[in-house]
Amino acid sequence: MVVIECPHCDEELEMDDDAYGLFECPYCGNDYEWGEKPKSTRKKTTGSLNLSKLKKKSRTKSKPQTKIIDKRKQYSSQKNVDLLEYGGFQVSTLFATFAMLMLIFTGLNSGEWYTADWSEEYDYEEREWRGLSKGTGSGTTMSFGMSEVTWQDVRDTKVYTNGDSITDGEEYEEVRFSGMDYSNMLVLIDAEISSQEDYCKDSDNAWGQTEEEFEEECDESLEQLNDQYDWYNSWDNAGTIIKIFMIISLIFCLLIFSIKTILLLQHVGVVDIENELLTKVTMYENMLSAIMAGIVVFGLILYWFTIPDFNHLFRLDGGEEPDDYSYGLGMIWWLTMITSLSYIAISVVGIRNQRLSS
Numbered sequence: 001m002v003v004i005e006c007p008h009c010d011e012e013l014e015m016d017d018d019a020y021g022l023f024e025c026p027y028c029g030n031d032y033e034w035g036e037k038p039k040s041t042r043k044k045t046t047g048s049l050n051l052s053k054l055k056k057k058s059r060t061k062s063k064p065q066t067k068i069i070d071k072r073k074q075y076s077s078q079k080n081v082d083l084l085e086y087g088g089f090q091v092s093t094l095f096a097t098f099a100m101l102m103l104i105f106t107g108l109n110s111g112e113w114y115t116a117d118w119s120e121e122y123d124y125e126e127r128e129w130r131g132l133s134k135g136t137g138s139g140t141t142m143s144f145g146m147s148e149v150t151w152q153d154v155r156d157t158k159v160y161t162n163g164d165s166i167t168d169g170e171e172y173e174e175v176r177f178s179g180m181d182y183s184n185m186l187v188l189i190d191a192e193i194s195s196q197e198d199y200c201k202d203s204d205n206a207w208g209q210t211e212e213e214f215e216e217e218c219d220e221s222l223e224q225l226n227d228q229y230d231w232y233n234s235w236d237n238a239g240t241i242i243k244i245f246m247i248i249s250l251i252f253c254l255l256i257f258s259i260k261t262i263l264l265l266q267h268v269g270v271v272d273i274e275n276e277l278l279t280k281v282t283m284y285e286n287m288l289s290a291i292m293a294g295i296v297v298f299g300l301i302l303y304w305f306t307i308p309d310f311n312h313l314f315r316l317d318g319g320e321e322p323d324d325y326s327y328g329l330g331m332i333w334w335l336t337m338i339t340s341l342s343y344i345a346i347s348v349v350g351i352r353n354q355r356l357s358s
Helices: 042-108 124-130 182-201 211-268 275-306 312-316 331-357
Strands: 002-005 012-015 021-024 031-034 114-121 137-144 148-158 171-181 324-329
Touching (some): 042 275, 124 148, 148 182
Antiparallel strands (some): 002 012, 021 031, 114 324
């Protein structure tokens, strides 16, 4: 309330703060004006308030939006880095699987899972008979595959023509190759055993021998043939074992190579796989890779334990071991073993990375 004086009678009047217009004095009855009409600023004020609010709202909204964009950029860049790293690892494992696949193909067609070679120098009498110089001799290489054994015989000799003496002619190496399947070898030895048994049943064959000497000779002959049969049969069994394991590994390797190819296409963006399915497939693929390489390693070790003692060959032939000879597992065996162990290590790293990422 505001107290004012009447401009006509000087009496005190009480007026409201927001009152304005023409009023009548209750004392003198004259009219008087009071107050001013308020200016129409409602729209302008309202507009300014709304504009300021909009500005404030836009400011408050712009900051979180910037953060969201930054987070998205950061997540996107991090995801690209992860994809590049994981994609690079997948490319490496893909090439490793391809190398493993080619190695298994090579192993299935290799005839050198076990090799042995020896050489002997001709003695003086044989060199003189052949007309050869000092240091000449002969050598033999045996290679054992999955289903056959091959021989490579090298002999030093001379080229002769009609009328040449034994000292004439040029020296050269004569190389001969031969081979036979284990199954055919076993059939031949088995036929010899049957023939020898029939021979030993008839005592009339003991010419110039006593019955005891004849039986002793037959027993030694049959024992030697049976040992020969067992020796080659061991190679046949070892070849069958490694072939079975290589075929199983080949099937696994083809499956793993197909899965790795699909995963690489996923990372490149050619195909689209759900994240949950992708995680499961990646985990199973790494496990299959380790299992496949483990099967190869187990087959190689089993092959190693199944093959017979090579030195027994000389005892079977009734001869002595040559002075200069070597024998052992072939290069394909060692290369496959080293590659398989390395592949197992790569698969274990893939499983560990998958667990860390999940």
